[in-house]
Amino acid sequence: MMDIVLMETLAGLAGLEKALAEFPEDVAAAFRQAGGHRDVMRAPEAPEAEPWPPMQAGDGL
Amino acid sequence: MAADAGGGRAVSAALHWLGASEAVRAFAAKTVSPVELLTALLERIDRLDPALNVFIRRDDQAAMAAARVAEAEIAAGRIRGPLHGVPVGIKDIIDVAGLPTTCHSAVRAGHVAAADAVCVAKLRQAGAIIMGKLSTHEFAIGGPSFDLPFPPARNAWNRDHHPGGSSSGSGSGVAAGFFPLALGTDTGGSIRNPASACGIVGLKPTYGLVSRRGVFPLAFSLDHVGPMTRTVADNALLLDALAGHDPQDGGSAVAPRGHYAGRLERGVRGLRVGFVRHFHETDLIADPEVAAALEGVARTLAAEGADVRAVTLPTLGEFAAVNRIILTSEAWSIHAPWLRARPGDYGQLGRQRLMAGAFLQAGDLMAAQRRRKEMIAEVEAVLRDVDVLLCASSMEPASRIEDAEATGRTYPRQARTPFNVTGHPALAMMAGLSAGGLPLSVQFAGRYFDEATVFQVARAWERAAGTDRMHPSL
Numbered sequence: 001m002m003d004i005v006l007m008e009t010l011a012g013l014a015g016l017e018k019a020l021a022e023f024p025e026d027v028a029a030a031f032r033q034a035g036g037h038r039d040v041m042r043a044p045e046a047p048e049a050e051p052w053p054p055m056q057a058g059d060g061l
Numbered sequence: 062m063a064a065d066a067g068g069g070r071a072v073s074a075a076l077h078w079l080g081a082s083e084a085v086r087a088f089a090a091k092t093v094s095p096v097e098l099l100t101a102l103l104e105r106i107d108r109l110d111p112a113l114n115v116f117i118r119r120d121d122q123a124a125m126a127a128a129r130v131a132e133a134e135i136a137a138g139r140i141r142g143p144l145h146g147v148p149v150g151i152k153d154i155i156d157v158a159g160l161p162t163t164c165h166s167a168v169r170a171g172h173v174a175a176a177d178a179v180c181v182a183k184l185r186q187a188g189a190i191i192m193g194k195l196s197t198h199e200f201a202i203g204g205p206s207f208d209l210p211f212p213p214a215r216n217a218w219n220r221d222h223h224p225g226g227s228s229s230g231s232g233s234g235v236a237a238g239f240f241p242l243a244l245g246t247d248t249g250g251s252i253r254n255p256a257s258a259c260g261i262v263g264l265k266p267t268y269g270l271v272s273r274r275g276v277f278p279l280a281f282s283l284d285h286v287g288p289m290t291r292t293v294a295d296n297a298l299l300l301d302a303l304a305g306h307d308p309q310d311g312g313s314a315v316a317p318r319g320h321y322a323g324r325l326e327r328g329v330r331g332l333r334v335g336f337v338r339h340f341h342e343t344d345l346i347a348d349p350e351v352a353a354a355l356e357g358v359a360r361t362l363a364a365e366g367a368d369v370r371a372v373t374l375p376t377l378g379e380f381a382a383v384n385r386i387i388l389t390s391e392a393w394s395i396h397a398p399w400l401r402a403r404p405g406d407y408g409q410l411g412r413q414r415l416m417a418g419a420f421l422q423a424g425d426l427m428a429a430q431r432r433r434k435e436m437i438a439e440v441e442a443v444l445r446d447v448d449v450l451l452c453a454s455s456m457e458p459a460s461r462i463e464d465a466e467a468t469g470r471t472y473p474r475q476a477r478t479p480f481n482v483t484g485h486p487a488l489a490m491m492a493g494l495s496a497g498g499l500p501l502s503v504q505f506a507g508r509y510f511d512e513a514t515v516f517q518v519a520r521a522w523e524r525a526a527g528t529d530r531m532h533p534s535l
Contacts, residue, residue: 007420010419010420011419011420014397014401014419014420015397015401016400016401016404016416016419018401018402018404019400019401019404019412019416022404022405023404023405023409023412026404026409026412026413026416027416029413030412030413030414030415030416030417030419030420031417031420033385033389033413033414033417033420034389034417034418034419034420034421035420036382037381037382037385037386037389037417037421037425038382038386038421038425039382040378040379040381040382041379041382041383041386041425041428041429041432042379042432043428043431043432044428044431044432044435049431049432049434049435050431050434051427051430051431051433051434052282052430052431052433052434052437053282
């Protein structure tokens with residue numbers, strides 16, 4: 001069940017009031033997409049796991 | 062496999078099926094001139110493009126002027142480069158000086174590019190002739206759509222089906238014989254999807270190998286520019302022209318430029334090929350025709366002397382989630398001002414997909430980037446034991462373009478995002494034809510900057526299967 005209040009609050013914080021007024025179904029679809037991606041991803045457990053790209057000077061990959 | 066030579070004529074006699082390598086040889090031998098080739102292609106586009114919508118903007122006058130100059134220079138023995146006189150189409154998120162870069166969107170109305178993108182400038186230096194700008198999904202993400210300022214491109218094999226995307230005009234135009242070469246871009250599979258749907262060869266090079274300067278960004282850390290062609294040899298030839306460090310592109314790598322066609326005909330004897338079966342057998346369940354085609358590719362490579370073995374990578378679901386969290390976060394940072402002020406100027410699919418980044422948080426993005434680095438390490442570990450990966454590209458042939466439900470359901474059923482997440486080079490090409498006459502696809506991926514080995518394996522499959530001689534009837 002989608003949390004409509006949360007969706008509308010986050011949309012407002014993102015400055016999407018106009019989109020929310022004119023295209024509420026599209027804003028809701030975007031909210032669901034973001035949640036779906038977040039649910040599937042498994043965040044690293046190791047605190048020392050650094051992000052990509054590596055935090056070092058170099059020649060790229 | 063069915064093959065068609067184009068209206069029953071022999072392929073060798075049809076100028077529109079000339080590859081870039083063949084065209085260059087024909088120009089040198091004076092059996093065909095650049096003007097003759099371009100004239101034949103423009104006549105074909107006049108006749109067929111009203112049904113395919115490959116072009117957003119043709120630049121016939123400039124192209125013909127360039128062809129005349131090329132013809133005179135070649136006749137005088139002044140060869141500018143390896144693509145001298147060869148026509149090429151450009152995806153319309155890539156700048157060509159003096160032409161609009163519409164990104165297939167009303168948001169970009171009135172835009173005119175002041176300068177060529179670096180990749181276009183390199184093509185001109187190599188002697189290529191720029192034919193115009195090609196259909197895409199809106200901002201390389203929103204499509205196929207019917208609510209944009211230009212109609213969506215359709216598949217040259219059957220115009221009732223989509224041609225893949227987002228480099229949709231590039232894929233369909235190459236397949237249709239409108240041009241032998243095209244540029245595409247690939248952030249979550251946008252070169253390899255149309256290559257798969259249209260039965261051509263599409264390469265996403267190693268991240269950083271080809272400059273992105275002058276290309277409208279979708280997601281900075283996932284964007285790639287790459288070649289789309291009808292043959293593996295032409296793909297290597299085009300990559301030769303495109304590759305190279307660009308100090309003004311923050312993602313550009315300093316890497317030795319390869320002679321990418323150098324090992325094309327060496328075959329695969331002794332090469333170790335890792336078959337990622339779980340992508341299409343358990344992560345997603347591929348259409349039986351796709352699964353059978355992939356088995357056929359594996360058997361053929363083994364028969365040619367490759368050591369084909371099963372390997373395991375992270376799951377497609379997780380690759381897709383990491384890709385989408387990074388992609389939509391980066392894209393939101395670009396589109397937020399327009400989405401706030403003028404959301405109605407976007408098509409519905411683009412609006413939905415680009416707004417998703419508004420609902421992700423900094424922690425989500427950093428977690429995805431951290432997981433990305435772990436996934437890179439996992440793929441690198443596998444690539445220490447094998448030379449090339451073999452896997453699915455699309456899990457089924459292209460659906461009908463006007464069936465939005467089928468397109469929405471099948472577009473994400475793919476195995477291309479892993480190599481945007483990791484940055485490894487990956488090539489998609491035809492694996493056969495479905496019973497319905499649509500292309501099936503296969504994907505090969507390799508080590509960083511080892512496109513030459515990817516081409517070597519792809520060429521072995523192409524030679525064995527004859528996919529370079531298979532064209533749609535138009």
